[in-house]
Amino acid sequence: MHSLSKRALCEGLGTGLLTTAVVGSGIMAERLAGGNAAIALLANTIATGAGLIALILTFGPISGAHLNPAVTVSMALKRVIMWPPAAAYIVAQFAGGIAGTLLAHVMFAIPLFSVSHHQRAGVPQLISEFVATFGLLVVIWAAVRANDSILLIAVSVAMYITAAYWFTSSTSFANPAVTVARSITDTFSGIRPVDAPGFIAAQILGALAATILCTWLFRLPPVQCS
Amino acid sequence: MHSLSKRALCEGLGTGLLTTAVVGSGIMAERLAGGNAAIALLANTIATGAGLIALILTFGPISGAHLNPAVTVSMALKRVIMWPPAAAYIVAQFAGGIAGTLLAHVMFAIPLFSVSHHQRAGVPQLISEFVATFGLLVVIWAAVRANDSILLIAVSVAMYITAAYWFTSSTSFANPAVTVARSITDTFSGIRPVDAPGFIAAQILGALAATILCTWLFRLPPVQCS
Amino acid sequence: MHSLSKRALCEGLGTGLLTTAVVGSGIMAERLAGGNAAIALLANTIATGAGLIALILTFGPISGAHLNPAVTVSMALKRVIMWPPAAAYIVAQFAGGIAGTLLAHVMFAIPLFSVSHHQRAGVPQLISEFVATFGLLVVIWAAVRANDSILLIAVSVAMYITAAYWFTSSTSFANPAVTVARSITDTFSGIRPVDAPGFIAAQILGALAATILCTWLFRLPPVQCS
């Protein structure tokens, strides 16, 4: 077991690079796509899915590669992780996500901070975030229960998100830290700050619903705290 | 072994999310593609293939992840599953599929029910469905015979469907439950209700033909009923 | 070990479905792509790569899934397979390939036979076929030497062909049986019959060169005939 500081650093670094992949590829895709939003989202999807596989394989053996406060909360509820380290993970994820957006801005020569004007609101999109995060947690808990290898976990999560980018109207943020990080970029992947709290609430509710379902469905055993 | 109710629930949940992936990504793809049907089908293909990998890895260890009445019938014919649980699986698959379409409609703010006007008819398309389902069952029986891991099964099936979306003129529904579910959406992935029975008949015939071929070709052993 | 008739049947069925994937997805892609050849080739590439993974995983444990006379000849030269069964494989591959094109025509409602008018000629394209087949055999021999699992073989071959579709000017036929089968379709993936012999000669030369290199490079052990 690595020290908590190293594990939290990995969560920050991983969530940061994930956010850079999402925001950066969105900027690149929009610049090149000549106005065809489907091509832009396809490039954004491929970069995100590929990035997730690489990041989960890289950081999974150290920190578990949650890279997502909704995942960490669900894990803490089932005592896969204790609450104090969970809190450290979550702080690192939010900080890393914001740093990831800033890094994307630096690499694409965009002003460091910008407030998104991309409206993402309405009940259908909130339901989308609930469904997206619910599905993500079902995928993850099934993998944890089956004692899957890190390769299977990485592939499951990345393929799920790849699909969910397209089958939800919100393009599946499904991650509170990345949602906050995407509110400070006025680019392809941005979200208005005013829309972020609703997204995050829907994500947390989806994660809670999945945790309850999986506890019953997968007969999750009582878990030892690390 | 999980209880039948949990296994059937997994079949329903899995078939539902698969249908949501197919229908939802079709809606998103058509909205964004600016009229280029190849880009729309490419996005639809990637979302379906990725979703299949995630869903088979997630539900495979519980229910076997048939997610398809044609698969369940073939498995029951070879007594991999007994007929009573097979019937429960099939009911859950049809119900899940319909629920999956409705969920996609909710997320994309479309009226809950709509009848498809997408004509998919003619002998070439029926032959396509026969071939698509025949090939799918050959892929699955080869994997079962080789005692493949769930990763290999998931990859085989998803890659097969990814290819079949493009090499058949019907885009390979290859699944009676998903065919019914796609008849109640007047969007990219829809099929007119009047065309659905022919598709389903061709799918069942294709599955039967593959089951007969594989019994001889792969020397399928007599299977114990669970 | 399965009987030769079953193994040859698998080679025919596998090469046939591979050809159907190549030709069929080419027809679908060209119909939908609205004149953008890059999008059409991208769809053709994805269908071919995905199909290869599914087919190698399916038929690999039975026949070895050569699906390609250039591979079978190289294997026979190194006595991985004896010449009489190799001859049966090759006959099955050519017959399967032609049947695969006809099946694609039936599914897309095209006249059963048509002669391709797609010119693919000139020294750069011949060098492309030499390089493509040379690289394919290096990839395969490295996998055989490392005693790779069928998953690794399938992934190596499919990813190699995915790349080679784009990095050669001929789009990497790299397969004499598929080359003949593509000469009788006047669609996206076709090749003029007059251009086929040159392609096939270049492919055989590339396979021979790779076999010689790999014998030295990978210290291939003497192989027992089955």
Next chain:
Amino acid sequence: MHSLSKRALCEGLGTGLLTTAVVGSGIMAERLAGGNAAIALLANTIATGAGLIALILTFGPISGAHLNPAVTVSMALKRVIMWPPAAAYIVAQFAGGIAGTLLAHVMFAIPLFSVSHHQRAGVPQLISEFVATFGLLVVIWAAVRANDSILLIAVSVAMYITAAYWFTSSTSFANPAVTVARSITDTFSGIRPVDAPGFIAAQILGALAATILCTWLFRLPPVQCS
């Protein structure tokens, strides 16, 4: 253990084919894409990622499949490889890269040598190369530390580069040998010779920074020289 001459040959052959994949697919993509740069980069990305998987699986068991002087330098700094063989690797990588560009030119009927006029300059692009190579080395060291199989290493590296093509403004060269090789092609993937030294310096700095971080983060053990 293979002889150094064979291992260096594999590094040259692998880096050469990687460069051919990058440069050749860039030429093909630009020719077909009809001016849509996003589609061209998508094809270029898929060919590069797929090629990386095939090449690492092929040459990994022989030479380690560094295929990149920045990787070899980092490995030598941690004494995974001694400096004399590292020097041989690096010479082979640069020679192979240049040969790979020439081969692409031959296959696409382009004059053998051409000087790129593609400007890639400015601090944001230099930071991009630093970040791209830093991330690549973190991915690789994490895999080495976890004693990952060659499949996991190939998937990690290929998926990372697939993402990085899109999330950096430089499209992630991240490889000094490939950078030099891309300076002698006036095509899609080219880079002006005057811009190459800055890219290479940024890549080396990124590799060094990652090596230092990983030494602490992953508690890299002292490594025996081979």
